[in-house]
Amino acid sequence: MDYTNQKNPQNYSQMEDLKTLDLEESVSETIMRDLKMIAYKLKYVLIPKEQEDNGKELRNWDLWGPLIFCLALAMTLSFKADSTTNSSKSDVFAIIFVLIWVGAFVVTLNAQLLGGKVSFFQSVCLLGYCVFPINIEAIIIAFIGSYLPFVVKLIPVIICFAWSAYSSVGFMASLVPPHKKKLAVYPVFLFYLFLSWFSLIV
């Protein structure tokens, strides 16, 4: 253990070493540390330049990040749904929640069936983290979308969809043998397309 870097861990494994001091620290410190872990992984997944070790960092998967982004997206989209439309708030929330988790499950299952040898939760974790750009786009559209014409609304949708798809495609394509790459990538593309379209419509 490198005690000199105790307060400012340089990488994730040093953060792991700090866990032995859990019981003595305040609640806010624990929560901030978890949030920093999520932020670190988010930067790792979404900004391709940070990936120097070909995705080995993803072995430390966690499902907190995906859960937070899924809940945030579902709440943002159901916030706009009110009783004058056909879908009530709880309908939209339920559809988004189920869609994200079942969709991630099905896409991962597909990659495994095509011969990929990745751990199941690693891939679900990655797909969950890549939902973050769709979250950004949903927030933009929810708050200022009613003042913009449809064509202007399309621009952030397309950018964020391309960003999500591009981040997750690199990982998914590396799981399967080369002649099946497009087959594993297409469901990911369809998954994010459906989510983007959903956040555009609402």
Next chain:
Amino acid sequence: MLDNLNQDVSILQPSLQMTDSQVQNRIRQMKMEDPDEQTCYQKFCNLFTIEYYREYFDVTTELVIAKVVNAFNPFSGTFFDIGGGIPELYGPFWILNTLIFTIALSVNIIKYMQLKPGEHFEYQFEIVPFLAIFMYLKTLIVPMIYRVALKCVSQDRLTLLHCFTIYGYSAVVMIPISLLNSIPNPAIQWMLLVYVLFAQTSFLTSNFNQELKYLPKEKKYMIVGLVAVVQITIMILYKFYFFSSFNYQQLGLVKKRTNTHILQHILGAN
């Protein structure tokens, strides 16, 4: 062979000699991997592993693309020649999901186009679970009907999985058509639907025809007629449920969420 295991190993070197328990473990392991030696229970549990289904996903990108391109051609009848006619489930499953997405998309586009100026756009999402259930049931049940019909005319070369494969790929014609269906002109919508009916039916019959060439005429026409009738039924359902110009609430398909009304109804009935 299993009984001689210890003797064979001991010939090589004394250090490689296995103890009795190791031999027993090795025999048990080999028995579990040998399909003839598996118990009935173990064979059933194989159904829940991923390896069991992997053989149905053993496809390459070129193969799937070739099959999709073939499915757009209603007359070729060469579908089962591609890739050796091995049944697979990747294509049907993802074509189905793409189709659900495009139909949901086009239903919303139709609704958007019908808006009078100044009206707020109400998106339609209740249709999605219903659509998904309808599509999955259709894709499960119709190939079973085909397989039963083929069995009745005692044609055993095409198994149930072959029927799933060809039915799944025949649905790919519907994808661009459902996107085009959002054009508001009713004449175009009816023409597109007739085209889909014709294309899917002739694709299915020309492929079944390759296998049915050697049967007497009555049985052939029976199969062709069955395929056509099933397709017509499904097309009519499409037109009047999903692509109609009616207000969906008038159809009674979707109701506004009125939990309080349901509760009063239940309480009132008591």
